[in-house]
Amino acid sequence: DAGVIQSPRHEVTEMGQEVTLRCKPISGHNSLFWYRQTMMRGLELLIYFNNNVPIDDSGMPEDRFSAKMPNASFSTLKIQPSEPRDSAVYFCASSYDRVYGYTFGSGTRLTVV
């Protein structure tokens, strides 16, 4: 298995633009997580899905952020409009229930200028 695949690896965009981050979880995993990492706040959960259904989106900063999981093999995190304070590394992770641990993607480094 190729692991959790995220794209793009790096994204530089101008303030106000729409940004879409993509994630392909490991086949067979039934939970998918979006985390954000910043120097100030470390790693924080944004949202997680179980069996493609959003379970907890309390970490989504505001209405500018939205996430979807249309099927078991794909998820997107969208920011519209983007702001400089959204600059961070966004990680996607997947797992099969809690007992089997987590696998993280390589992350997307987002810079909003």
Added chain:
Amino acid sequence: KNEVEQSPQNLTAQEGEFITINCSYSVGISALHWLQQHPGGGIVSLFMLSSGKKKHGRLIATINIQEKHSSLHITASHPRDSAVYICAVSASGSARQLTFGSGTQLTVLP
């Protein structure tokens, strides 16, 4: 108070030294995770444990559920062990998401 506290924040060691990183948590958990992140790199899961001890190569992780405390040990440390080590917990109940400590920056000097 953070739910997950790590110590130390920064650690510098000489190659070959035995290293210990500590993690304390304040909530009931279903599992505790130790993660490794190299500079500019992704996050790798080292251990997931809910009791006792696990060993993988030169890495050993222990957990004491009663004391809500875990340690990550590295024996015969090597410069390639230099990374940020992150403790994370998944709370008891139905929650699957992780709550993270702030990480320990480890530098091993040759």
